[in-house]
Amino acid sequence: MASPLGRCGALAGEIHVSSADRTRQTLEVIDAALPRLGLVERVHVDDALYTFRGDALREWLKALPADAARVLVIGHNPALIELARWLCPELPASFPTGSLVHLRLPDGAWRSVTPRSAEWVASLSPAEVSYDIFQPEAPATKEPGGIHLPERAALQLEHQYQLIRELEPGVIAGFDPEFLHQYRVNLRRSRAIGESVLAAVKVPGLRKGLKRLKRRAQATSDLRDLDVFLASLSQQRPLLAPRVQPALQAWLSSRRDVEHQALCEQLASEAYAREKLVWGRFLASGSFRKALRKLTRKRVQTVLTEQVAQHDRSLASITVASPDEALHDLRKGVKRIRYLAELDPERHRDLLSSLRQRQNLLGNFQDLCTWQAWVGEFAAELDGDSDQRAGLNGWLAELGQQKQALRERLMGERQLHSSNA
Structure with a gap:
């Protein structure tokens, strides 16, 4: 404290x-x-x-x-x-x-x-300041063994809904970035699981709820990127002019404060409270549970096979000249496949292992792109001498080289395989 x-x-x-x-x-x-x-x-x-x-x-x-x-x-x-x-x-x-x-x-x-x-x-409270203290208080995930697929999907969505609500005070407090990270993860995971379910079965009312989740997750995007960049900056200490490093840190912190205030205003709004109440009631409704009964392993496998094939085609089309957006789309596709496979984790254990490794590579690429954008924006606003600008330009070039190395590594990645066992 x-x-x-x-x-x-x-x-x-x-x-x-x-x-x-x-x-x-x-x-x-x-x-x-x-x-x-x-x-x-x-x-x-x-x-x-x-x-x-x-x-x-x-x-x-x-x-x-x-x-x-x-x-x-x-x-x-x-x-x-x-x-x-x-x-x-x-x-x-x-x-x-x-x-x-x-x-x-x-x-x-x-x-x-x-x-x-x-x-x-x-x-x-201490649990709003430190995620390590909060973590034991989070609702426990029920053991998936022996649970039918529809029940598992419902339990995961309910668990994530509870976590989102529990994490909100820590997000608002703003002392530990891990609260925001977990809040964002659970929003996006909820949306991904919902989209996976929707791809396999028709669930009335689900699409509207998923659109709201997407909008809330997008509202955390810049703030999360700033948190990651600030943490990296303090750990890596790039070789910049003595006055540039603290100026960049202050500039990023100021941007973070603005983004955090905007997010807090959203979380404190009546519209947000109503939205979360509606989503919680939807997940607990009998109509939702009834629609989920149509979710079967066979339907999940059909959608998963299609998504893996689409990913493999997209991966094969990546070249050294592909725009960054192509790799960002690839990352989104990997996450969709992963969340769908996690509905039946015992069956797709090998696939999930490959997906996590690939998601880490694509996440690193995404971070480099974001850092490059922030540094470029800061350099454009910097009132300094040529040496300061040269240092920033050198760092931008280094980030570009790291991106290219990751791009080439991804081009050499093997295609994924969906188990049909």
């Missing part, structure tokens, strides 16, 4: 900590993560905060000096949540350990604070 506390300004004012060992250790860990802030030297350790009674915390709060404009309290429940709900009844009745609640009070002396006088600005 150290980085979120710092970014939201919680550490900018006075810091008051209970005298309990665990609360002081909490601050010490935050201080170790943010050593430049000197938190341990600024902290006020107070025995009065070592309480589990909300009324005792109210008395402590009202005794704060008037010049304390911003206060962070690290204390104990149920006292903290009782105090918070006394100030702002709209708050939930509980928060996970390690959570942050940000309240804003009206101007005036602390002693004059009254019930219901606070505005709920924000709240944040």
Whole structure:
């Protein structure tokens, strides 16, 4: 929670900590993560905060000096949540350990604070900040063994729907890019499975839902690309002029902030809430389950064979002069084949292994194209000397060479084979 506390300004004012060992250790860990802030030297350790009674915390709060404009309290429940709900009844009745609640009070002396006088600005839990913490809380996928194909497709779509809803708070918080990645993956996987089902059987109402999923996934595209590029930039450290690298990083971060804000506005909209409610109800409907009963291994195999043949024809047509879009289309086709094969994974184990390897190659090519576009756009806006532009042009040329090497490798790939066993 150290980085979120710092970014939201919680550490900018006075810091008051209970005298309990665990609360002081909490601050010490935050201080170790943010050593430049000197938190341990600024902290006020107070025995009065070592309480589990909300009324005792109210008395402590009202005794704060008037010049304390911003206060962070690290204390104990149920006292903290009782105090918070006394100030702002709209708050939930509980928060996970390690959570942050940000309240804003009206101007005036602390002693004059009254019930219901606070505005709920924000709240944040560790599971919204770190995907590693969130992950165990995600719904478990049911074991596919012994499950009929229609039931498996329904379970996968329901599981992905639940994951999408569970991931939304982490996406909005925006501290761990993995939330966005998993959110995007589950949107696209849901759409791909739905399209696979639709290719094999007729399901009334499914196509409309898939169009909405496609639109939501597209809204995450640039943001995800920016996350990947920023992570790569910090790891690879390309040889650019000293002022260019941080300028590029700042430019990308600014673009990311704009994209993230736009996505948050979408997720908070009434239209989005209605859309997700409709999709969830559709997946749980009897009519959807009834239509899925027509999904058979034979139908899936027929569609899969057609898609593999189309992929092989597209792969055979790739040349050194093929446009980048041809390889992007190839990547989309591979994903469609993979998701269709995953409806019957035991039968298509070898095919799925080949598909994952090929998808990684095509994904790497896609990343290089995206990075090339971002660097080119940044270079066009850069007000710098010729050396700075030369460094960027050199990097663009290197990215082009990497793309060409991947293109040639893909041209040497073998054709896929769909099992008919």
